[in-house]
Amino acid sequence: MKLTEKKKEEWEKLLRDTALIGPIDTIQEHTQGDLWEFGSQTRGNYFFSTEKFVFVGGLGGLTNFSVPYKNIKELKLCNIGGLIPIIPTGIKVTYTDENGKSVKKKCSVMKRKDWLAYLQEKSGIS
Secondary structure, X not given: OOOOHHHHHHHHHHHHHOOOOOOOOOEEEXXXXXXXXXXXXXXXXXXXXXXXXXXXXXXXXXXEEEEEHHHEEXXXXXXXXXXXXXXXXXXXXXXXXXXXXXXXXXXXXXXXXXXXXXXXXXXXOO
C-alpha cells in the first residue's frame, strides 16, 4: 500500500519525534505487516527509510524498533505463527543493537522475497 504524500509527511514527523529516524532521514518504502515475538503477534507498519529499517506497531505504537541498515548482520526467510510456525511470510532480521547485543526479529510481510531483496540491497548482505 503506497503512502500518500500527506501520510508520508505525518509518519516522518512521528518517526522523527520518537527518534526512530534522524532529522534528515526520509521514508523510501512502506508496507504493513506483523512482528512476531515469543508466539505473540503485533500488527503494524514497516518503514524503509534512507538509513533505517523501522517497525511501529501495537496500540499507540507501543511496540517498535529501528535499526540502521549497517547494523543488520543476517537476513533469512522463515515461517511464522503460533505454536507451530507454518505461515511462509516471515523474514528473520538479526542485527546488533546500540549496546552491541545481537537481536533477532521475526517480521511478517506479504511479498517477503521482494522485501528481503530490498533489505539485502540496503544492508549489503546477500
